[in-house]
Amino acid sequence: MSFLHPEFLYYMLPLIVILFGLLLTQKESHATFFSSEVMQRLRVSSNTLTLKARNALFFLIAVLMTIALAGPVIKDGKIEVTAKSADIMIALDISDSMLAEDVYPNRLKLAKQKALELLRLAPNERIGVIAFAKNSYLVSPLSFDHEAVAFLLKKLNTNSITEQGTDFMSMLQVVDKSIKQDAKKYLLILSDGGDKKDFSQEIAFAKKHDIAVFVLGVGTPQGAPIKLGNGEFIKQNGKIIVSKLNDKIADLATKTGGVYIESVNSDADVKAMLQEIERHSKKKELKSEQIEKYIPLVYYPLGLALLLLLIATSSMSKRVKVEVPGLFILAIFLGSSAPSYAGLLDFMHLDEAKNAYKHKEYEKSAKIYDSYAKKSNRSESYYNAANALYKAKKYKEAVQNYEKATFDDKVSRAKNFSNMGNAYAKMGDEASLKKAIESYEKSLKLHEDKDTRENLEAVKKALKKKEQKKQQQKKQQQKNKDQKKQQQKNQKNQQNQQNQKSQDNKKNEKKQDNKEQKNKQHQDNKKDQKSEQRKSQKPSEDEKKQQKKNAEKEKNVKQKEKKEKERKQKSQQKSAEKKQKKDKKKSASVSAAQAEKMKNRMSDAEEAKWLKSLNSEQSTYLYRLNQSNKKKENSNEKPW
Incomplete structure (x- = not known):
């Protein structure tokens, strides 16, 4: 075994020996006034460590700490390093x-x-x-x-x-x-x-x-x-x-x-x-250069010094029943927990996380920071883990870690809220943007920052655009619904008008049939009367002339009735066409344009057929085309 810094032993140990030598040999202050027999009668027995025992323990603690400072190591060979x-x-x-x-x-x-x-x-x-x-x-x-x-x-x-x-x-x-x-x-x-x-x-x-x-x-x-x-x-x-x-x-x-x-x-x-x-x-x-490799032993004297410090500062009784088990339990507890070694490993892990973050290995860095944060429950670790998750584009997990990080310092809290706002902003949806604004405002209340203020304004603009876009979409949807309702209403009105027109045409036809039937009956009656008169008596010349005149009159009446009937039919067609033009101005204009176009392309036979179809009971030829024709006159006709 050797020491990396033996100068601590050379300069500190002699001073410690002298100092504690004076403390251990010095009498208690009341011993100068009272004898030991008197003090024995006056002292109450507490079965605790005496002053000299405590000083002796402190002396051992100081020696062990000095040995630890000297850096005890065991040599483990040499390695060559080339730059x-x-x-x-x-x-x-x-x-x-x-x-x-x-x-x-x-x-x-x-x-x-x-x-x-x-x-x-x-x-x-x-x-x-x-x-x-x-x-x-x-x-x-x-x-x-x-x-x-x-x-x-x-x-x-x-x-x-x-x-x-x-x-x-x-x-x-x-x-x-x-x-x-x-x-x-x-x-x-x-x-x-x-x-x-x-x-x-x-x-x-x-x-x-x-x-x-x-x-x-x-x-x-x-x-x-x-x-x-x-x-x-x-x-x-x-x-x-x-x-x-x-x-x-x-x-x-x-x-x-x-x-x-x-x-x-x-x-x-x-x-x-x-x-x-x-x-x-x-x-x-x-x-x-060749450098030595060492196995450090600093943990052993330092751990023993801490154990003696606990004993020296306690009020443990000197009785065997209490002292021995207590010391063994304490030694086992300290040996199993190994606080010094665990602390060193944590430091190494944090250093590894920092290097991973520098080399843009954000997921690895976040994993190490998060693991340490869960064990230590330290705000800095949660904050560092959140930053690494943010860089790895895991914004939801980053927000969760930012929320766990709580700082006493206003500036640190403001920075945490600002970063949380950035993570919310990266999510992009409307709810996240609102939360981002809240985080930025909390940050600015704690500490004014130019970048945070600019981010707040940018997120507000983005949220406003989203809301405007949403409103425009709602308006467009409502407009489409209104147009659809209007179309349905127009179609329903057209259908009602067509039904009404067909009913009117049927009534007119029925009236004309009744009238024709009456005229026919009247003529038949007259014919019967004439035949009976002819049978009963032979007509004279005057009667013949009168009958001839009556026949001519009847013929004229029939012609007039026929003309009147044709005139009424034409007037009914004209009134129907006027009504149709008034109700369906747009569709009629389209029909007229199509008719004109078809007329320019039709043969005489096709034109005559088209006019005949136009004068039928249907309101427009477009409506007629949607029905199946029972009989096709010519297979080569154009599909108008």
């Missing part, structure tokens, strides 16, 4: 042209996001950062501390360098100075290419100083105007300048042994660029 890196230098263009918004949100912000993504994807590489415009500056030397590099990278903007422009030569010179001369240099440029058309000088310099240039083009060939912070656009000679992606910079990459890639919205371009850099680069060994 290798390709040493990538990132050059970020921060000229004003990078403010163009032809990519989202603009070229500079997109380039910074790409650089940060590269830091995340290459954790084992040394990475440095250079900012350049007209002049170039070293922002961060090559370093494994990616968090520090990312912090410096995020602070860069177009105001970091006062003189604007894009000078690639000055940037290459800074790269050459910042990396050792004998090493192969790998440079990743994030730029829109500036305005230069010929990069021959830069290519020659890069080849001479052994610099492999990789270029990630940020921007589009169509370009965009450059918008400054005050809202104005950069102008030249009174005209707004449109900055475009300069694809000529590809020569600088391809002719120096590197690769040129145009940026995209996803991280596919960064992954492809990192693969190309690793394929072209030769990783050099930076450091090789």
Whole structure:
């Protein structure tokens, strides 16, 4: 066994021995005034630990804690660790042209996001950062501390360098100075290419100083105007300048042994660029070291010290019946629970959950956080589990975890309500949007936040649109119902009118039949009378003339009756047609148009047949066509 930090033993143990030696040898204050016999008679026996016994226990506790601080371990062999890196230098263009918004949100912000993504994807590489415009500056030397590099990278903007422009030569010179001369240099440029058309000088310099240039083009060939912070656009000679992606910079990459890639919205371009850099680069060994492996023993002295502390601070009796079983039960309880070991495992699990969240393994992170939250019932764990579930697009489960997270701090509670509102908003239905608004309002009551306020307004607009759409759908449904009812009503009215018309026609026909029957009877009676007169007596000449006149009169009466009958039929047809036109103006107009159209296409025979059908009992020929014809006169007729 050995100690990782033996200095604690050297410096702390002597002081502890001296301090407790004085405490143990010191007499009690009342012992200076009374003898031991008197004190024995005055003291009430309580069968508890004496002051010296307690001090002795405290002395042992201090010694055991000092041993734990010294780090007792058992050696478990050696392992060799080798550090290798390709040493990538990132050059970020921060000229004003990078403010163009032809990519989202603009070229500079997109380039910074790409650089940060590269830091995340290459954790084992040394990475440095250079900012350049007209002049170039070293922002961060090559370093494994990616968090520090990312912090410096995020602070860069177009105001970091006062003189604007894009000078690639000055940037290459800074790269050459910042990396050792004998090493192969790998440079990743994030730029829109500036305005230069010929990069021959830069290519020659890069080849001479052994610099492999990789270029990630940020921007589009169509370009965009450059918008400054005050809202104005950069102008030249009174005209707004449109900055475009300069694809000529590809020569600088391809002719120096590197690769040129145009940026995209996803991280596919960064992954492809990192693969190309690793394929072209030769990783050099930076450091090789052998380290010892140890088995830690710190838990044993620390656990024993805690056990003695419980005994020293209790009022346990010295009687054997109480003391021995109590100590054994306490030792068994502490040994079975192993609080120190469990706490360490929890820490390791939480660290694993955090790393899983960083690497976008959200479901795994949520599972670990949720498991720990159920055991510990801690609000932070429920909150972290909810965030991971939100990222995994499990919004309903995320809301349940947000509801379980309760914080005493107002800001934390406000943030929890805000995130809960985001989860409700992602669900998208009307009820969820209303709950999202409630969560945002609760958050803003606790703490005012710009993003939460914007989210609240956006969700209110979305809810309003949904309600308007719902109302429009209800109105459309009601309108369709009303139209359907109106159609049914019109059809019913048409049917009633047709039935009424058919009944009227039948009545008229019946009346005419009755009238004809009466006339026939009257004529028959007259004929009978005449025949009887002829039989009874022979008619004279005057009678013959009179009979002839009567016959002519009867003939004229019949003709008049016939004409009157035809006239009444025609008037009835005309009145029926007028009534039909008045009740069914729209259908009649359509019928007339169709009739005219058919007339232009009909033969004389077809026209005569159509007119005959039109003068029948039916109100329109369209209605007649829906009935089955009993007899077909010609199979070649058109289906009008």
